[in-house]
Amino acid sequence: MSGSSPSLAPLIVVLGPTASGKSALGIALARRFNGEVVVCDSTQVCRYFDIGTAKVPASEQHGIPHHLTDLVEPDEVFTAGEYRRCAITVLDDLKRRGRLPVLTAGTGLYLRALLEGLADAPERSEELRSRLRETAQHRGAEYLHRLLAKIDPDAAKKIAVRDAQKVIRAIEIRMLARQTVGEVHRTGREALQGFHVTKVGLSPNRKALYAHIEARTREMIAAGWLEEVRALVGKGISPDAKPFQFIGYRELADHIDGKISLEEAVSRIQQATRQFAKRQITWFRREPDVHWLEGFGTEPAVIANAAAVVGDFLGQFQRATDSSG
RNA sequence: GGACGGGUGGGUGAGUGGCUAAAACCAGCAGACUGUAAAUCUGCCGCUCCUUGCGGGCUACGAAGGUUCGAAUCCUUCCCCGUCCA
Numbered sequence: 021m022s023g024s025s026p027s028l029a030p031l032i033v034v035l036g037p038t039a040s041g042k043s044a045l046g047i048a049l050a051r052r053f054n055g056e057v058v059v060c061d062s063t064q065v066c067r068y069f070d071i072g073t074a075k076v077p078a079s080e081q082h083g084i085p086h087h088l089t090d091l092v093e094p095d096e097v098f099t100a101g102e103y104r105r106c107a108i109t110v111l112d113d114l115k116r117r118g119r120l121p122v123l124t125a126g127t128g129l130y131l132r133a134l135l136e137g138l139a140d141a142p143e144r145s146e147e148l149r150s151r152l153r154e155t156a157q158h159r160g161a162e163y164l165h166r167l168l169a170k171i172d173p174d175a176a177k178k179i180a181v182r183d184a185q186k187v188i189r190a191i192e193i194r195m196l197a198r199q200t201v202g203e204v205h206r207t208g209r210e211a212l213q214g215f216h217v218t219k220v221g222l223s224p225n226r227k228a229l230y231a232h233i234e235a236r237t238r239e240m241i242a243a244g245w246l247e248e249v250r251a252l253v254g255k256g257i258s259p260d261a262k263p264f265q266f267i268g269y270r271e272l273a274d275h276i277d278g279k280i281s282l283e284e285a286v287s288r289i290q291q292a293t294r295q296f297a298k299r300q301i302t303w304f305r306r307e308p309d310v311h312w313l314e315g316f317g318t319e320p321a322v323i324a325n326a327a328a329v330v331g332d333f334l335g336q337f338q339r340a341t342d343s344s345g
Numbered sequence: 346g347g348a349c350g351g352g353u354g355g356g357u358g359a360g361u362g363g364c365u366a367a368a369a370c371c372a373g374c375a376g377a378c379u380g381u382a383a384a385u386c387u388g389c390c391g392c393u394c395c396u397u398g399c400g401g402g403c404u405a406c407g408a409a410g411g412u413u414c415g416a417a418u419c420c421u422u423c424c425c426c427g428u429c430c431a
Contacts, residue, residue: 038383062381062382062384063383072383073383097380097381098380100380100381101379102380127382127383128382129379129380129384130382132379133380136379137379138379139379139380141380142380143380144380144381178377178378179378179386180377180386180387182386182387183386183387184385184386185382185384186378186385189379189380189381193379201379204379205379209379262381265383265384266383266384267383291372292383293383295383296383298374298375299376299378299383300383302375302376302377303377303378303382
């Protein structure tokens with residue numbers, strides 16, 4: 021192994037909007053390059069919510085291990101920070117075992133948290149939050165923003181009055197860290213150590229992506245999604261649990277409640293998924309150093325291109341470690 | 346055939362003489378986002394012109410006429426839609 025620098029291992033990231041074929045491409049690359057898939061998706065982390073979160077069923081994994089799915093119960097809170105910690109553990113393990121990690125990333129924040137790190141900010145505090153939410157109830161949503169403006173004017177300027185979620189997080193940081201958000205953000209952010217990363221981005225034509233989203237939604241229903249949701253409801257999982265906020269689960273739960281027809285649910289799911297895909301595209305556009313490929317990760321030509329990119333990268337990587345070692 | 350109610354921008358739907366290119370919401374488009382992120386939030390959203398301004402022009406509230414300085418808003422006729430009576 022290389023003597024001078026701490027050992028580096030390659031890491032492949034496959035990113036793109038939902039339904040762009042990340043999973044398929046990830047598996048294809050893992051098969052070709054002795055890799056394993058590491059999922060970077062905030063919803064697949066949750067147990068029992070399978071079809072709607074597009075988890076790859078074991079039967080379609082081609083024997084490639086998939087990591088970082090099914091980590092928590094539906095009522096458990098999971099955050100970007102925890103994702104980072106879990107992912108680092110998995111990555112280090114793969115490195116030790118000499119297998120190539122192929123990260124399939126749909127959740128931009130988690131990817132960024134892993135690759136660039138998070139500031140040394142306090143974790144969420146549920147009781148502080150419930151207290152803040154309570155005062156917001158009594159004194160209006162703007163009250164919290166005014167409070168933030170008093171204790172951290174710079175942060176308040178950057179956050180919209182109506183963005184209660186971000187206002188609360190800013191207040192939380194300010195109070196718990198006893199520093200402004202700006203100060204906190206300037207400290208402790210540490211990029212991922214020990215890996216050389218290359219990113220492949222899937223960028224199918226927008227119209228085609230939307231069409232595929234629509235088709236896939238119907239396929240998921242055909243695959244028993246509704247029955248899955250019924251079972252989850254039957255299991256007694258609270259309708260307020262976070263995963264019932266995931267696209268599709270809320271609509272299907274509404275249908276089960278008799279609030280909307282199945283057709284209505286399906287078209288709402290398709291719409292929400294399209295909007296989500298757009299947000300992902302917006303996020304990933306700013307991701308640095310991505311090898312963008314036009315098309316879906318299921319297309320042979322795209323897979324070939326991606327394999328070429330990865331092959332080049334691994335070759336360069338090999339040469340670099342050889343010459344340094 | 347008669348009696349009501351209604352026809353508003355891609356959709357729902359406010360607006361009953363000027364402050365209205367027309368509320369609000371949705372959809373759409375663009376964007377932000379360092380610990381709930383499949384979340385949360387922001388901007389734009391008739392067409393067009395330029396010396397990009399609380400700028401100019403044009404078109405627009407079923408259709409056509411009319412009243413008025415001025416009409417989505419009032420009047421007339423016509424065409425549709427809904428409900429009820431025959």
